[in-house]
Every structure is written in C-alpha cells, then in structure tokens.
Amino acid sequence: xxxxxxxxxxxxxxxxxxxxxxxxxxxxxxxxxxxxxxxxxxxxxxxxxxxxxxxxxxxxxxxxxxxxxxxxxxxxxxxxxxxxxxxxxxxxxxxxxxxxxxxxxxxxxxxxxxxxxxxxxxxxxxxxxxxxxxxxxxxxxxxxxxxxxxxxxxxxxxxxxxxxxxxxxxxxxxxxxxxxxxxx
Amino acid sequence: xxxxxxxxxxxxxxxxxxxxxxxxxxxxxxxxxxxxxxxxxxxxxxxxxxxxxxxxxxxxxxxxxxxxxxxxxxxxxxxxxxxxxxxxxxxxxxxxxxxxxxxxxxxxxxxxxxxxxxxxxxxxxxxxxxxxxxxxxxxxxxxxxxxxxxxxxxxxxxxxxxxxxxxxxxxxxxxxxxxxxxxxxxxxxxxxxxxxxxxxxxxxxxxxxxxxxxxxxxxxxxxxxxxxxxxxxxxxxxxxxxx
Numbered sequence: 001x002x003x004x005x006x007x008x009x010x011x012x013x014x015x016x017x018x019x020x021x022x023x024x025x026x027x028x029x030x031x032x033x034x035x036x037x038x039x040x041x042x043x044x045x046x047x048x049x050x051x052x053x054x055x056x057x058x059x060x061x062x063x064x065x066x067x068x069x070x071x072x073x074x075x076x077x078x079x080x081x082x083x084x085x086x087x088x089x090x091x092x093x094x095x096x097x098x099x100x101x102x103x104x105x106x107x108x109x110x111x112x113x114x115x116x117x118x119x120x121x122x123x124x125x126x127x128x129x130x131x132x133x134x135x136x137x138x139x140x141x142x143x144x145x146x147x148x149x150x151x152x153x154x155x156x157x158x159x160x161x162x163x164x165x166x167x168x169x170x171x172x173x174x175x176x177x178x179x180x181x182x183x184x
Numbered sequence: 185x186x187x188x189x190x191x192x193x194x195x196x197x198x199x200x201x202x203x204x205x206x207x208x209x210x211x212x213x214x215x216x217x218x219x220x221x222x223x224x225x226x227x228x229x230x231x232x233x234x235x236x237x238x239x240x241x242x243x244x245x246x247x248x249x250x251x252x253x254x255x256x257x258x259x260x261x262x263x264x265x266x267x268x269x270x271x272x273x274x275x276x277x278x279x280x281x282x283x284x285x286x287x288x289x290x291x292x293x294x295x296x297x298x299x300x301x302x303x304x305x306x307x308x309x310x311x312x313x314x315x316x317x318x319x320x321x322x323x324x325x326x327x328x329x330x331x332x333x334x335x336x337x338x339x340x341x342x343x344x345x346x347x348x349x350x351x352x353x354x355x356x357x358x359x360x361x362x363x364x365x366x367x368x369x370x371x372x373x374x375x376x377x378x379x380x381x382x383x384x385x386x387x388x389x390x391x392x393x394x395x396x397x398x399x400x401x402x403x404x405x406x407x408x409x410x411x412x413x414x415x416x417x418x419x420x421x422x423x424x425x426x427x
Contacts, residue, residue, distance in 0.1 A: 067363075069335075119298045119337045121352070125363060178289040179296045184337065184351045 043097045043108050048141040058134045058141070065124040065134070073110045076101040113147045114138060120182050130165065158182070200271050201291035202349050203391030203420040204378070205401045205408070206264055211385040213246045213262030220380030221266075224350060226336045228322035241316040243267065243347040244377050261425060264377070264386065267314045267347035268411065269293055271418030275306035275315065284344070290354065291420075295346055302342040311412050315346045349388070350375040370396040391420065398422075 008014050051061075059065060064072035080102050083089040089099065101108045114137075116122050127137075135141065139150035151157065159177060166173035175181060221227065221244045230240050244266040250257045273293045275284050283299035284306045286292075295315075307315035321341040324332075332338060335352040339345050357373035370389050378386040389398040401424075402408050408422035 117298070121335065121337075121355070123355075123359060126359060129363065175289040178287050179285055179299075180287040180290055180292060180294045180348075180351055181355075183296045183298060184294070184348055184355075 042111055042146050045094060045145060046147075047145045048147055049143065049145060052142045066128050068125050069121070069123045071124050073112070076108050114149055114153070116153050121184060122182065200269065200418070200420040201390060201392050202269065202354070203389065203398050203422070204349070204375070205387045205398045205422050206424070207385045207387075207401075207405075208261040208263055208423055208425040210383045211246075211262040211264060211381075212383055213248065214382065215246055216380045216382055217244050217264055217377035217386060218242055218246065220376040221347070223331065224333055224336070224376035225348070226332050226338050228318065228324070228339075230319075230322055234319060237319075239317070239319050241318070241345070243314070243316070243345070245314075263423070265312060265314060265411075266377070266421070267293060267349075268312055268417065268419030268421045269347075269349055271420065272416055274309045274311060274415070274417060278305040278309045279303070280305070290351065292349055292351060293346075294351075295344060295348070297337055297339055297343045297345070300343040302344065304344060306344055311415055311417065315344055317344050318342060 009018060052058075061074045061078060062071040064070045076098060079098055083095065083098060089095050097108060137151060137153075139148065141147065162176040163173065166176045222229075222242065225243060227241050227243065234240070244264055247263040247265050249260045249263070251260055252258050269292050271291070273284075273286065276286055276293065279285075280303060281299050281301045283296045283301070285294050285296065287294045302317070304317055307313075307317060318339050318341050333352070335356065353373050353375065358368055361368040361372070370393065374388045375386070378388045387398050387401060389396040391398055391402070393399060402422055405424045408424055410419045410422055413419065
C-alpha cells in the first residue's frame, strides 16, 4: 500500500502535490512567526521615533519613572499641551482618536507594552537613581513606532544586572539578590 | 546509646532587624488590626463554608483564652498573633520549593508566591499556626477589587501566605528615605496593624537599634515574653502582660 502511494507521489502530479503541501506548511509557519512579531494594537499608532527625534526626553511624558514605581502613560491632556499648537492635529486621520479623546474627556485606552507579572514589584525610581538609562531595558525608541520590548523581562535577566551592579559589595548583593526585594 | 538532647539556647539578644512589641494589657481585642491587615495585604474573604473548614485567611488573629474553672472563668487579655518572623524559623527548612526563605537583607521570613507549589509543609510545621493557604481563587464581588493594594501581590489558588511585617511599607519608606538622601528614621512608618490599633498596643520598628521605640519598650518593661521561645525559633515579636 505504501509502495503504491510512493509510486503515485513520484509521478509529476504527485510531486506538485508534495510541493503544494510543503509550501502551505511553510507559509503558515512564516505567518505565525510574523504574528508574534507584531506590536500590540494601540488606539493610535504612536510614533516614538518621531517624538524622540524632536528631542523630547523620555521623562517628559513618563515622569513617574524618576519619582516612583510606575513610569506612567501620559494622559491626553499632556499630548494636547503640544498638539493643540500643531495644525496637522486637526486634520490628521491618525490623530483623530486624540482629538476625539480631548473633546469627549474620555481617556485613551493605551495597551501597556512593558509589563511584569503581578508577583513582581518593580520600582522605576530606584533603577533611574542607580544610573540606568531607559534604553537599557526598553530598547532604542528612535527605531520603533509603537513601543516594543527588545528584552524579555525575566528573572535571570534582572538578577544578572543586579549581580553586576552589586559587584564586590556583599551587603549590596544581599539586598539586590534577596527574594523580598521584588517579590512580596 | 548515650545521646543527649542538645540544650536549647534562648536568645537574650535579638539578632533580627525588624521587630514588634505588643502590650496585651492595653489590647482590648477590638480586631481593628485584623481588619486593617486584611485591607492592606489584599486578603481574601473565604465565606462561611470554607471558614467552617478552618480555612479563613487572616495574617493576624486575636487569640482568647480562659482562666479558672467554670463558673469562675476569667478571660485573659487579647493576644494578637501573627507571624513571629522567627530568626530560626521551622517553616523554612521544610519547604521543598524554597518558597519560604529567610531574607538576609531584611531578616524576615519571606513567602515567595511564584515559587510556592502548595505543599503546605510550612503551615504544618509552624508552631504559631499563622500561615494560611489559598484553597480557592476567592471571588471579590464588585466594587471590592477597587480597594486592592497595588503594592501587594494578589495571591492565587494553591499558594501559602502569611504576615510579611508589611514589607511593602518597609520598601516604600526605605525608597522614600533613599530618594531624599537620608537614613530611615524610627517611627517614620509602621505596619497596618500597628497603625490601626486604637490603643497603640502594637509598636513596630528596628530591634537592632537600641534607640528605637521598640528597643526602649523592651528595656522599660523588662519582662517581655516571646511565644514558644523554648522551641528555639528566635521570634521577633515580644509580648507584655501583667505590667
């Protein structure tokens, strides 16, 4: 029975069938990988690249990073501070959700991109105070439109940096490698 | 075979970092600490069926005992009981997943929720019976989720939990002090139970600093009791009674 199938596959029609099957499997796999590489659907295709290009500091829109645990996502009021003076805001289709949010007073529902699980208590302030730059964890924002994570935030990666930061300082290592520093 | 039971050493000098002092003479047993703890630490409300099985989740409870024979019974002062943050904790060596570990930096017994696999050995080995287990994912009806403390993990089914000495408040206060470039001062922050206590029966602070309020209280009373100290657990909580 297998011999008959094998013989059939060896004729030109069979080879074409095999080719079609292989091509289908390959395309589906490629499409699947493509899907995993997409940034999350945001209400506005926010171009980080453009804003950083204008010379706006990260901390201007995400000031919480210097003060406390959460960096924060700016409200539409903050966007409007600059955008109300830009003529294009009134006409651009991309910026229509911002205009609509300001007029109706309903917040823009941004989808958070850089997230840690609930059992991790992360504090931006300590990391900024320790001299870490935003791009050390969040990647180069001059290269992306919607924020993407070039780095998977897992514990090995956190601890690696913590160990390096502690260096030879035993007390600092105890603190930075302690479970209770991040998990409680 | 000539084997001697090793002599148990009681710790006169406390080796821990954070400690608590509870004055049972002024505790009225009002349960404000129990409520405050539940609010601060996102405790679940298990409902009456599970509470009937003894699965109620409190990180602190008021223990009551009776003295004397009926009808001349007398109630003893209220005894708030929470994790004693033992220096040598019986819960720690029994965990197969290393989920209950000793924090070297803060000298506390930690419960790492993401490591916990729910064997419940730690709770069975705790002489104070202060650990509680999430038997289910208990639902919080709306609008109760709005009061969840964002600084504390919401635990899921199958993990053990216990009093942390409000480690989130310790971290928050330390972080604030550090951002202002100074040392943490005594009494700058306190745990939720101590904050809520209307009689100020609970005091929290550094027991390794002789000038802190807890150290002064321990010296002033002089007859503080540490529960089940004879087990060698080196608890961090000192109780005063009959002063």
